[in-house]
Amino acid sequence: MPDFGAEDLGRLFAERHSEAIAELGRFNLAVFGKTGAGKSTLINAIFGQDVAPTGTGPPITTGLHYYEHPDGILGLFDSQGFETGHSGDAVLEGLARIVTQSKSQPIERQIHAAWYVVRWSDRRFEDAQAAFVRRLASLVPVIFVLSQVPTNAAGEVHQDARMLAQYVESTMLPLSPTNRVILTNALADSFIASGQYGLQDLVDATFETAPEAARRALSAAQLVDKERKRQASAKIIKTASASAFATGVTPIPFSDAAILIPLQIAMIARITAAYGLKVPASRVTALVGSLMLSTGATTAGRWLVGSLLRVVPGGQIPAMAISGTVAASLTRAIGWAWVAVCEQMLLRGEINVDMALVQNIFQSEFRNRFKVDIRRDK
Numbered sequence: 001m002p003d004f005g006a007e008d009l010g011r012l013f014a015e016r017h018s019e020a021i022a023e024l025g026r027f028n029l030a031v032f033g034k035t036g037a038g039k040s041t042l043i044n045a046i047f048g049q050d051v052a053p054t055g056t057g058p059p060i061t062t063g064l065h066y067y068e069h070p071d072g073i074l075g076l077f078d079s080q081g082f083e084t085g086h087s088g089d090a091v092l093e094g095l096a097r098i099v100t101q102s103k104s105q106p107i108e109r110q111i112h113a114a115w116y117v118v119r120w121s122d123r124r125f126e127d128a129q130a131a132f133v134r135r136l137a138s139l140v141p142v143i144f145v146l147s148q149v150p151t152n153a154a155g156e157v158h159q160d161a162r163m164l165a166q167y168v169e170s171t172m173l174p175l176s177p178t179n180r181v182i183l184t185n186a187l188a189d190s191f192i193a194s195g196q197y198g199l200q201d202l203v204d205a206t207f208e209t210a211p212e213a214a215r216r217a218l219s220a221a222q223l224v225d226k227e228r229k230r231q232a233s234a235k236i237i238k239t240a241s242a243s244a245f246a247t248g249v250t251p252i253p254f255s256d257a258a259i260l261i262p263l264q265i266a267m268i269a270r271i272t273a274a275y276g277l278k279v280p281a282s283r284v285t286a287l288v289g290s291l292m293l294s295t296g297a298t299t300a301g302r303w304l305v306g307s308l309l310r311v312v313p314g315g316q317i318p319a320m321a322i323s324g325t326v327a328a329s330l331t332r333a334i335g336w337a338w339v340a341v342c343e344q345m346l347l348r349g350e351i352n353v354d355m356a357l358v359q360n361i362f363q364s365e366f367r368n369r370f371k372v373d374i375r376r377d378k
């Protein structure tokens, strides 16, 4: 049985990670609203700075600029400030062409949802805007967003914003989710002590609107809802530990422990993709290298065996072989330890997380999970 060194793992990780990203597919969103409504600011708050540059990309059709997430899991059509009326008509025509052309394309090429953004302080919603929304909704599902909504110290929304939302809801526009206006504030404003507001609500509404096939990409691309990323990871871990269990049904001799490594690497690559993170192979190599060395192992297979022996008191491993149950526990513990690492990278930005910290997080999470899991399985 060949074993794996740190460099092999880095390479394997890079391969599996590209595949995992491709598996996620893509979520495509179009964003409309007057200039200064706060479209770009909302996009940045939900998908991060990398996605919607404040500058202008090449217009793909009248008034519509297309941006892509660096990993290709999110496509954004940002309409740059147009007023209703003539320029609004041109934008809709352009959009209609894109929608018609993409009808015959795979679902990941289609536009899955639109945000229509109105700044609350406009305090009005005109007939021409309503007409625009109706025509837009005949092309793609429309989520109605009130932006820049201030809240008071008690977290209550400004009553004029509530009234505007109620007014819009009373006009019975064909909205998604049905007849709901989402109130948001994308930037905290310390002058009026108004914090970010409604972003989770907007993410939820967008999920509800997106077709099933685009939801995994949306979960990976957005930065607001960490619980969805965790749930996606839980599924990945479940699948991987089931494979590990099957592999160990005929108990694996210690000398063959490395047989589990490829599926474990595939698992952590898929978790990384589900978090929307891009960790370069060289970083993975360095990380697993130092992780293994800190336990005195030089290959991944020996690291696995060493970890087993440390956690399970001597003599309790029957016939010195890894059973299905133990293989599954090991894999689960590695999966959750990697989730902890991803959560840390998400919090700090991948490049700002130092290696010693990541190693620490991985190791303590791994040990705790594995100990508890092994005891429970007995």
Ligand SMILES: Nc1nc2c(ncn2[C@@H]2O[C@H](COP(=O)(O)OP(=O)(O)OP(=O)(O)O)[C@@H](O)[C@H]2O)c(=O)[nH]1
Binding pocket: 033, 034, 035, 036, 037, 038, 039, 040, 041, 042, 079, 080, 081, 082, 147, 148, 149, 184, 185, 186, 187, 188, 189
């Ligand atoms: N306090 C606060 N300010 C915001 C918010 N959203 C946007 N702004 C400010 O409003 C201005 C316009 O925001 P943008 O996001 O650039 O507006 P836009 O809709 O993309 O505008 P165009 O690209 O011209 O169509 C910027 O100065 C933002 O900082 C918000 O939620 N709260």
Ligand SMILES: [Mg+2]
Binding pocket: 039, 040, 041, 078, 080, 081
């Ligand atoms: Mg903009």
